[in-house]
Amino acid sequence: MNESTILMNDAMLINPDRIVPPAAWVEHIPFLSWLIVALKPAIFVELGTHSGNSYLSACQAVLENHLNTRCYAVDTWQGDEHSGFYGEEIFVSLSQYHQEKYAAFSNLLRMPFDQAKDYFSEQTIDILHIDGLHTYEAVKHDFETWLPKLSNNGVILFHDTNVHERGFGVWQLWEQIQDSYPSIEFPHSHGLGILFVGNSQPEVIKHMISLWQDESNRQIIQRLFSRLGKNITLQFMISEMRREIQRLNQEEETLNQTVLQLKADINQVHSDLSQQEQLLSAILSSTSWRLTKPWRFIGRLVKKHLAFRGL
Ligand SMILES: C[S@@+](CC[C@H](N)C(=O)[O-])C[C@H]1O[C@@H](n2cnc3c(N)ncnc32)[C@H](O)[C@@H]1O
CATH class of the missing domain: 3.40.50.150 (Vaccinia Virus protein VP39)
Known part of the structure; x- marks a missing residue:
């Protein structure tokens, strides 16, 4: 030995x-x-x-x-x-x-x-x-x-x-x-x-x-x-490093979930908005809206007049 x-x-x-x-x-x-x-x-x-x-x-x-x-x-x-x-x-x-x-x-x-x-x-x-x-x-x-x-x-x-x-x-x-x-x-x-x-x-x-x-x-x-x-x-x-990679992967997964959720939220807002727009144009083009147009015009004039006089 x-x-x-x-x-x-x-x-x-x-x-x-x-x-x-x-x-x-x-x-x-x-x-x-x-x-x-x-x-x-x-x-x-x-x-x-x-x-x-x-x-x-x-x-x-x-x-x-x-x-x-x-x-x-x-x-x-x-x-x-x-x-x-x-x-x-x-x-x-x-x-x-x-x-x-x-x-x-x-x-x-x-x-x-x-x-x-x-x-x-x-x-x-x-x-x-x-x-x-x-x-x-x-x-x-x-x-x-x-x-x-x-x-x-x-x-x-x-x-x-x-x-x-x-x-x-x-x-x-x-x-x-x-x-x-x-x-x-x-x-x-x-x-x-x-x-x-x-x-x-x-x-x-x-x-x-x-x-x-x-x-x-x-x-x-x-x-x-x-x-x-x-x-x-x-x-x-x-x-x-392996532990850090695992942590980053988990973080990426959480971020991906958040991005998906945000995209879904944005789509929902778009769809709500277009519904509102459709409703508004339906109101604007309705017969009653057109018939009441002169009254709305007079109403605005009265408001201006009162404002001008400080009332
Ligand atoms: C440098 S660290 C020990 C490192 C350890 N041998 C290693 O492998 O990483 C020193 C330790 O001594 C302990 N310590 C220092 N003075 C001490 C004392 N008088 N009585 C008991 N513990 C004490 C501290 O709480 C600390 O945890």
Whole structure:
């Protein structure tokens, strides 16, 4: 078996069942799926789930690969300053989908991160994905509070290590901690930093870390996962366009119905008008109308006369 065969697994070719906006995370799905199968975590925890793109792909990887992983998503499902504040419909839609497919091994914990940490024992979490508020202070706090919960093969993922704007500070924390443990980082899709905090990693992970030390290997691995991720973005864009085409088709159908109705209304007005015209010409040409013509003439003269005299 050569090096690349050991590194590859089928899970990196995952075809996500559900991608919804916002899609900022989706290009890391192949790596997360690869990692889950490489590590076979007993416990996976995500801090910051929003509409569920990263979390549901983790659940899908667990299910498709018949793993005994228990998954937990922690979020208030209210939003924050960076992801924006959002309505109840996000949680309702995620929760409904989640309950149907993954309730057997996964739980949505609707609460602040600091409250959820009390529900996990020290050294039990194998993969922790930190993707909450992205200020330096918030992500440092999340990292420091949850670090003791990580097991001896624990791995922490940080999203947005490559965002240098809008008060994001994950890059700053990442600079400070990336050399404290073995680590790798993907710059694409806003950046994903992976910190191998457990000191007893499986062979395949050790192999990945050792390949990473070589610049050309590192570039190939980064490009490989970036390309796989790009496919997911393209699939998402195609499905969004299909949805838009469907919406436009429905709109066109409604407009066609309105145009038909308007044409029918116009025809009706024309026919009413011509009936009125026929009636009028019948009146004008009638004998009584002609006989009363002098009286109508006198009536008009009297009106003018009275008007002239101010009466
Ligand atoms: C960037 S979004 C998560 C994106 C998600 N991982 C994805 O795949 O699209 C951040 C989420 O973290 C949640 N959040 C931020 N700080 C939190 C805290 N202290 N406790 C609970 N939830 C929090 C927000 O409600 C928001 O839904």
